[in-house]
Amino acid sequence: MSERTSTAQAPAVASAPTRRVRQGPVMPIGGAEKKGGDGDETILTRFLELAGGSSARIAVIPTASEEAAEAGERYVKVFSKLGAADVEWLRVEQRPDANEEEALRLLREATGIFITGGAQATLVALLAGTETMEMIRLRNAEGVVVAGTSAGASILSAHLMSGENFLPENSNDAAPRKGMVHLVAGFGLLQDVIVDQHFSQRGRLGRLMAAFAANPGLLGIGLDEDTAVLITNEGMLEVLGSGVVTVVDGRNSISDYYEREVGEVLTVVNSHLFMLGPGRRFDLDSRQPIGIGEGQA
């Protein structure tokens, strides 16, 4: 790996008009990925391979977890058992910690960066806009794989959903409602997509459509548990794990977002729906699946 020691501000990935040629893979995971060591931990194994296999140096970011030390140690064990050369976790208890050399050193030396699940708000509050975030961007731009699970998956994109508690009283919380979710700025390793996790398990299609109605330019990616997408710098998405990935393309969608009041149920029609099983690939540029139904949408 690179021995660069500069902590210079990373290029603003979010505003780059074209993808960075060297950008490393980005891997959002839907939560509850298998960690057992009995051969079914395909997602974490793939991550480790991309990080260099037995010579991998993994930096775990457990900041989202209420018990960060516990979560950090847990993944240290998991990745060590899977054969990583070195695994360490980042201690960020307060926002200033995320600008400390200790945190930056870990990331600078890492060949793979893994962000755990927990409270998305904590992740945003402690990391967004810090040197840690800039270093994650820089390392990814240099080719290092970055994965995140659950809350850690959402934060990878330029936009993530927030405010799921903002719901009218007596609402049916599954329906898409105006104002139900808001967009928050994430790390920006992915553009033009919005990622949700525990997708089928928590009935989140409505929530995704609510974000989507207000932001039809985004591609919605719903990740089930133990399911991930590997996204390359060429915009190719590949499904990993045991479940299904739900992709909603709103290029032709029409909604009544601007006619509805906050709290009212939204109508969103003419979206394209893709449910992709393990191993399936999807071209994010053309918004077409590969190897099945190509050019027929």
Next chain:
Amino acid sequence: MSERTSTAQAPAVASAPTRRVRQGPVMPIGGAEKKGGDGDETILTRFLELAGGSSARIAVIPTASEEAAEAGERYVKVFSKLGAADVEWLRVEQRPDANEEEALRLLREATGIFITGGAQATLVALLAGTETMEMIRLRNAEGVVVAGTSAGASILSAHLMSGENFLPENSNDAAPRKGMVHLVAGFGLLQDVIVDQHFSQRGRLGRLMAAFAANPGLLGIGLDEDTAVLITNEGMLEVLGSGVVTVVDGRNSISDYYEREVGEVLTVVNSHLFMLGPGRRFDLDSRQPIGIGEGQA
């Protein structure tokens, strides 16, 4: 209402090439519809209006419920409180009961028929193919409104989903898998659609897509709780209640159903997705929403 007393076999609605001119409305409800009497029971009120309002004679079919008498009495109270002239419930404890004159008389005199929720399998086992079913078809063909909630909603269609327990070990139960669900013959009041309920609440998009992959000619209708669709003999669907209706059109869908083994996750691409809020209408023939995004799918 008609005073016909003949119990002659109803016309085979399922095989009719065109819709019956006089067919009454059919109203599948997604379960947990409001019954409170505090003005939010819009679905049941609409049903009652269609059944004749204050002169309505409602037949309640609580056969799906484990405690049928209790469920029956409950709806008797609800509809009486809402102003129905007469409400009675049908006692069918064993299959032969469904061929008895007592049951048929109730249905023959009804101006509205309401099927409660519970175990779908019980509903199929005790009613499918009986004189009771034939009488429900006949009365609907004569113009009487038929509603059903939860399991009672699924049974209204020609096809309903069964076998949700048939899942491979360690499966992510939210993903669509080959063989996850099977089709069972329902009452046949609706054609070419498959209805699922508690849709967002129980994360059932995967289940619907599994049925759908094997039967791409069907239109999938996912009903959220306290949400219903009113379907007229002209094929117009209207959304009632507080939630959202998810319509999946597979006219252009492509799946890998025939390449997958039983238990494997399915991929289904290029489906059209419509999320319809309260009051929205959808034309089942053209498979287009009305008043929003028409002709643009």
